[in-house]
Amino acid sequence: MPAGVTLGALGVLGFSFSLPATRLAVAGLDPWFVAFGRAFVAGVLAIGYLALSRAPRPTVTQVRRLVVVALGIVIGFPLFTSLALTTQTSAHGAVVIAVLPMSTAIWAVLRASERPPVAFWLSSGAGLLAVLAFVATGGGLSGSLGVADLYLVVAVVLCGLGYAEGGALSRELGGARTVCWALVVSLPATVPISLWTADFSRATGVVWLSFGYVSLISMFLGFFAWYAGLAAGGVAKIGQIQLAQPVLTLLWSAVVLGEPVGWPALATAAVVLVCVVLTQRNRATSPTAATAQPVR
Numbered sequence: 001m002p003a004g005v006t007l008g009a010l011g012v013l014g015f016s017f018s019l020p021a022t023r024l025a026v027a028g029l030d031p032w033f034v035a036f037g038r039a040f041v042a043g044v045l046a047i048g049y050l051a052l053s054r055a056p057r058p059t060v061t062q063v064r065r066l067v068v069v070a071l072g073i074v075i076g077f078p079l080f081t082s083l084a085l086t087t088q089t090s091a092h093g094a095v096v097i098a099v100l101p102m103s104t105a106i107w108a109v110l111r112a113s114e115r116p117p118v119a120f121w122l123s124s125g126a127g128l129l130a131v132l133a134f135v136a137t138g139g140g141l142s143g144s145l146g147v148a149d150l151y152l153v154v155a156v157v158l159c160g161l162g163y164a165e166g167g168a169l170s171r172e173l174g175g176a177r178t179v180c181w182a183l184v185v186s187l188p189a190t191v192p193i194s195l196w197t198a199d200f201s202r203a204t205g206v207v208w209l210s211f212g213y214v215s216l217i218s219m220f221l222g223f224f225a226w227y228a229g230l231a232a233g234g235v236a237k238i239g240q241i242q243l244a245q246p247v248l249t250l251l252w253s254a255v256v257l258g259e260p261v262g263w264p265a266l267a268t269a270a271v272v273l274v275c276v277v278l279t280q281r282n283r284a285t286s287p288t289a290a291t292a293q294p295v296r
Contacts, residue, residue, distance in 0.1 A: 004233020007175075008241045011226025016248035018218040019097070020256050021210040022082055023090040028207035031082035033197040038215040039074045039183060039190040045220055046180035055177050062181075065169050068111075069182040072162020075189065078219070080155035088148035091259045094249035096152040098272045102128045103160025104239035111164045116236045127243050127275035130268050163239060166223075167230025175227030179220070243272040 025034045049055075058066060085093055102124050108114040116124075162182075170178045203211075229238045250266070253259040 004229045004238050007225045008229030008238040011222050011229055012242050012245050014217045014222030016245050017252050018214060019090040019093050019249050020252045021213040023085045024210035025207055026082055026086050028202040028204055030197045030199055031086050033194060035078035035082040036190045036193040038219045039186055040194040041215040042219040043183040043187045046183040050180050058181055065165055066182050066185050069162050069166040070186040072158045074182055074186040076158030077155045080151040084148040084151035089259045090257055091250050091253040093152055094246040095268050098243055098246045099128055100156045100159055101240045101242045103156050104163045105236040107160045107164035108235035114236045123275050127272040130271040164235050166227050167235035170227040170231035175231060176224045178227050179223035243275055
């Protein structure tokens with residue numbers, strides 16, 4: 001199995017528990033604290049990693065691009081998913097987030113100069129249509145299209161941008177250093193907001209374990225593998241592996257949270273899982289995106 005696919009799959013495995021963990025964390029912590037606090041914790045770890053690895057400082061141009069990465073993965077996605085999961089289930093959110101690979105592919109064209117073939121877009125588009133149908137019908141889970149779904153859509157758009165920009169930048173800085181520098185440049189925002197929204201009066205052991213997971217895995221170590229995979233295999237191609245994430249997240253949601261997972265969610269997850277296989281096969285017979293030069 002190509003290194004990019006392996007690393008991307010490891011990243012997706014780590015991210016697959018992010019929504020259930022966030023759902024547990026916001027049950028006892030302010031959603032703004034969950035979003036910014038986990039970035040604060042990960043930012044402190046990032047400083048340690050960069051110091052120990054003696055990482056050179058990024059250039060001015062790279063810092064500007066790191067701000068874009070931070071807007072997507074450090075601030076945008078954590079904040080809007082935290083807000084959504086205060087009222088929506090993790091299982092519902094998992095299927096809506098299946099739109100993320102398409103968002104990543106579009107941003108890969110705009111920001112990373114990649115050009116996926118038509119067959120790729122058809123396969124990815126089929127997964128997107130399945131997710132939109134799920135949301136439009138209420139997903140058989142809870143309610144219909146509402147504010148929580150809009151939060152999730154914003155999260156998807158910003159996260160796709162962060163993935164594409166970060167994947168392209170990782171070809172220059174490396175996956176680990178890219179996420180670490182993005183976390184560091186975010187500290188002027190994450191530190192004060194974390195302190196301002198800190199309220200631990202309802203926090204339990206489970207809440208803190210969940211917060212620890214989204215801080216250490218979702219916001220830090222998971223990106224080491226994910227960005228390295230995007231850089232090695234191409235942003236658009238490897239990004240489609242995340243279509244498999246709803247299947248794993250639905251499993252976690254049912255087993256850990258006891259959330260109901262109806263047949264519409266399972267059917268949608270099955271469709272997107274088939275689509276991810278097709279996107280990998282389509283891209284395997286086409287010029288690889290890994291040779292594309294990132295936008296400066």
